[in-house]
Amino acid sequence: MPNFPIYQRVLLKLSGEALLGGTQFGIEAQGLTHLVQKIQAIVKLGVQLGLVIGGGNIFRGMNLTSGGVARVSADQIGMLATVMNGLAVQDALQKIAIEARVMSAFQIETICESYNQRNAIRHLEAGRVVIFVAGTGNPFFTTDSAASLRAVEIGADLMIKATKVNGVYASDPKLDPTAERFTRLSYNKVVELGLGVMDTTAIVISRDNNLPLRVLDMEQPNALVDVITGQDIGTLIHTENYNE
Numbered sequence: 001m002p003n004f005p006i007y008q009r010v011l012l013k014l015s016g017e018a019l020l021g022g023t024q025f026g027i028e029a030q031g032l033t034h035l036v037q038k039i040q041a042i043v044k045l046g047v048q049l050g051l052v053i054g055g056g057n058i059f060r061g062m063n064l065t066s067g068g069v070a071r072v073s074a075d076q077i078g079m080l081a082t083v084m085n086g087l088a089v090q091d092a093l094q095k096i097a098i099e100a101r102v103m104s105a106f107q108i109e110t111i112c113e114s115y116n117q118r119n120a121i122r123h124l125e126a127g128r129v130v131i132f133v134a135g136t137g138n139p140f141f142t143t144d145s146a147a148s149l150r151a152v153e154i155g156a157d158l159m160i161k162a163t164k165v166n167g168v169y170a171s172d173p174k175l176d177p178t179a180e181r182f183t184r185l186s187y188n189k190v191v192e193l194g195l196g197v198m199d200t201t202a203i204v205i206s207r208d209n210n211l212p213l214r215v216l217d218m219e220q221p222n223a224l225v226d227v228i229t230g231q232d233i234g235t236l237i238h239t240e241n242y243n244e
Contacts, residue, residue, distance in 0.1 A: 006230045009048040011151035011159045016057030036092040048124040051131045052147040055081025075139035086133035100129040105137030144202040152209045162218035167235035185237045213237040
């Protein structure tokens with residue numbers, strides 16, 4: 001296998017849980033350090049990296065909507081949670097001399113830049129990690145959809161969804177130890193089987209723009225570097241059989 005990157009530009013999608021460390025809520029220093037070390041390993045390869053982080057470690061909209069709060073308001077609060085995570089990651093990266101920029105889907109210019117596709121690409125080409133926050137800027141869209149959208153907009157060669165599972169399974173492997181793990185899937189098959197890898201909007205955006213997606217276990221040693229240098233781990237989802 002090559003020891004150099006086979007992808008020039010990558011979008012990494014993480015859940016907010018990546019920042020929890022050993023805690024149940026919020027941002028934990030050890031979890032943050034662990035994450036930026038993994039990012040540092042990618043950056044050292046010369047890869048241009050975009051990052052989308054969920055906000056579930058801080059806020060989950062379902063907790064409010066079940067209590068009667070309007071979905072629009074709950075989603076807006078969730079977007080703000082992703083801004084908090086993005087700022088924390090930016091600060092941690094800068095402390096280890098990695099330039100980073102947070103770009104928000106809605107205007108909060110005293111805190112970070114507003115998202116602009118051309119400026120995002122300029123930052124990437126300059127070697128800065130770009131952290132996309134506030135989702136798409138609209139309610140009713142998940143950070144999965146935001147990740148697919150930003151990956152397409154910046155011309156990413158690959159989107160990586162980092163999870164706690166080493167790929168996509170036919171059913172929950174925690175409940176069914178015999179569940180089949182897929183090494184290859186088409187986007188259409190993901191929808192057909194209802195696998196729940198990402199929401200349907202994210203799947204369609206990726207499929208229609210021929211964006212490959214790799215799902216892997218974030219905690220597997222060197223997983224991110226291994227994928228970027230061409231090793232076949234996790235599950236690769238692609239547009240083969242688009243017209244099936």
